[in-house]
Amino acid sequence: MATPDLRDADRRTPEQPLPPAGPTEAKAPSAGLHRESWVAAAKAVAGIVGLFVLWELLVRIIDPPDYLFVGPLSAFAELTERPGYFAENTFVTLQEALAGFALGTALGVLCGATLHYSSTARSFLYPALIAIDTIPKVALAPLFIVWFGFGFESKAFVAMAIAFFPLVINTFDGLSSVPHELQELARINRASAWKRMVKIDFVYAIPSIFSGAKISISLAVGGAVVGEFIAGSKGLGYVILLANSQVDLPSMFAAFIVLAAIALALFFVVDYAGRKLAPWKNHAK
Numbered sequence: 001m002a003t004p005d006l007r008d009a010d011r012r013t014p015e016q017p018l019p020p021a022g023p024t025e026a027k028a029p030s031a032g033l034h035r036e037s038w039v040a041a042a043k044a045v046a047g048i049v050g051l052f053v054l055w056e057l058l059v060r061i062i063d064p065p066d067y068l069f070v071g072p073l074s075a076f077a078e079l080t081e082r083p084g085y086f087a088e089n090t091f092v093t094l095q096e097a098l099a100g101f102a103l104g105t106a107l108g109v110l111c112g113a114t115l116h117y118s119s120t121a122r123s124f125l126y127p128a129l130i131a132i133d134t135i136p137k138v139a140l141a142p143l144f145i146v147w148f149g150f151g152f153e154s155k156a157f158v159a160m161a162i163a164f165f166p167l168v169i170n171t172f173d174g175l176s177s178v179p180h181e182l183q184e185l186a187r188i189n190r191a192s193a194w195k196r197m198v199k200i201d202f203v204y205a206i207p208s209i210f211s212g213a214k215i216s217i218s219l220a221v222g223g224a225v226v227g228e229f230i231a232g233s234k235g236l237g238y239v240i241l242l243a244n245s246q247v248d249l250p251s252m253f254a255a256f257i258v259l260a261a262i263a264l265a266l267f268f269v270v271d272y273a274g275r276k277l278a279p280w281k282n283h284a285k
Contacts, residue, residue, distance in 0.1 A: 067247045075253040085239075090258050092235040096152060096224035097262070100159020101217050108164045108216070109209060112171025117197075133165045137223065141230045155227030155235070162223035163216035170212025174205025210274030217270050218263045225259065 059071035148154040228237025243252035
């Protein structure tokens with residue numbers, strides 16, 4: 001009588017799939033990522049608080065006149081005394097920055113993809129874009145004011161002009177870095193050009209595009225402020241100019257702190273979106 005082979009017990013046919021991973025196994029990577037995110041956030045908060053403490057200590061030790069330098073406590077006191085004033089102007093700058101960032105992202109990704117897929121466009125446009133990028137964006141602000149007036153549109157276009165170029169370069173680089181093996185695999189499987197672009201090229205380029213977006217979102221906030229410097233009647237840029245004319249340093253530094261908070265918050269929002277859309281990048285680290 002033949003003895004049964006015990007190894008048969010470990011053999012599974014296609015009709016007998018492996019059992020699903022348990023709750024601990026499935027959630028372990030996610031829990032690790034969440035823990036790392038909380039640790040990174042705690043370190044960032046500790047660094048910011050430490051910077052404020054050093055700033056305040058420096059002011060108390062040197063004790064400069066209020067018209068030369070003030071500490072963060074004076075700036076925060078100004079924020080608490082006039083919260084509505086700062087909130088109203090913050091909302092204006094935030095709208096301009098987000099509009100410029102959205103427009104710059106759309107045009108930047110489109111232009112970067114055009115440069116990648118069209119060698120003719122790349123030959124003509126790439127040198128021109130590099131040349132235009134060397135022009136100081138502050139010099140373009142008066143031109144946008146002539147074209148679009150003193151309202152919301154001119155500030156949004158200044159923010160767009162500054163946010164545009166990092167996304168062009170990063171989109172082009174991301175699409176150009178798709179491995180040759182993936183391109184050959186798509187060709188062997190007779191994938192259409194549209195499917196290759198949507199399912200391979202842009203998926204692979206997502207991390208690079210979001211790297212450019214994290215740079216652009218902060219630049220867009222600065223671009224909105226530049227527009228308000230030149231032709232603004234409201235917004236945080238206008239607050240800074242008004243405080244400068246009145247030698248009101250607490251208001252000026254309060255506006256600086258709000259601007260930094262806006263840029264930092266938007267940076268982390270874009271970074272979070274990039275992590276969600278490209279989770280494989282996090283697991284690869």
